[in-house]
Ligand code: ADP
């Protein structure tokens with residue numbers, strides 16, 4: 001007998017009809033002879049609405065209480081899903097993250113899963129029940145409710161699939177799979193039949209919201225077969241899998257846009273050993289995730305140090321940087337909260353040249369100024385002005401001919 005994990009995102013459980021449709025998918029998988037675990041997100045825009053409610057009460061709600069509040073969205077969905085399955089005459093039981101022993105660290109709003117005690121789930125599966133688990137949430141060692149970051153239900157699903165050694169993990173969403181770019185921004189984007197974990201990880205970290213990046217990390221580490229599919233059709237979707245030999249023939253697999261990027265620039269920082277270590281120790285202590293770091297040295301013996309964070313973390317980063325500045329009065333600090341990052345990703349970049357040139361030329365032709373460039377083995381990213389983000393995404397998608405079958409002609 002097989003074991004499958006099915007995850008339904010917010011739009012896929014937005015109303016009663018959609019919940020029944022999702023419930024039927026779970027029942028079909030069960031009738032096909034599988035043990036079935038279902039992970040659900042909050043319905044529709046519930047998480048956004050809950051967040052808004054919090055800001056109507058306080059400008060600065062504590063992270064603990066915010067997690068307590070946001071986790072209720074998923075709790076609503078799980079019980080409704082269990083009721084839908086029961087109404088169809090099948091056995092189901094729903095659990096919150098805490099109830100299935102999903103233990104995280106205590107980093108509220110971006111907690112990381114530390115372990116899952118699968119026993120409660122397996123004993124329910126053994127009794128023939130479909131088990132519904134709330135996505136996006138867990139509890140820390142002290143039983144405080146935590147959340148895994150926006151979009152984190154994917155991570156719950158893949159982590160459960162890993163722990164339970166599921167045959168596969170289906171991520172049901174509102175698009176038919178992973179595309180060469182966000183199909184809502186690039187009309188010509190093409191659905192991919194498969195994509196490697198590494199490429200999906202880069203795309204997800206660089207703004208492709210279709211998968212939570214931590215979910216892909218888990219998938220890669222534990223070799224979980226992940227399929228991203230439409231909850232409205234029976235199409236097979238996109239499989240996220242280990243890299244195959246032929247994948248390197250494709251130079252650029254996809255492009256993505258991260259919209260809310262902020263950059264902090266510290267000018268006239270003393271150019272002596274240990275300075276960067278001191279600054280980033282404080283940033284790490286404040287639990288701020290730093291993205292690209294760029295340091296340039298000047299003849300004067302000073303350096304300019306800049307780094308990017310998600311816009312939502314800018315306030316916290318500002319606080320840390322102002323603290324650091326106290327030690328170097330000559331240091332000038334500036335903030336730019338109007339940035340976006342556009343990226344091209346592909347394992348083929350390892351063995352092909354000319355990708356950077358094509359990308360820069362496409363941005364130049366679209367009259368888009370590049371603020372900073374960062375690269376890794378399989379990606380190139382450019383920081384640009386936020387208002388030009390969608391235009392930049394379309395320009396590079398076109399430059400790499402991603403709308404048609406993969407070739408190297410874009411180079
Ligand atoms: P869910 O609520 O099901 O988790 P999300 O909104 O989190 O759904 O993710 C699906 C959305 O991801 C799509 O509606 C699409 O606009 C967006 N998206 C961004 N990049 C991509 C991509 N490369 N391929 C497919 N969808 C993408």
Ligand code: ASP
Nearest residue numbers: 041047136150151152153
């Ligand atoms: N409900 C959460 C969110 O909207 C988690 C998720 O949907 O994956 O971000």
Ligand code: MG
Nearest residue numbers: 009151209210
């Ligand atoms: Mg999502």
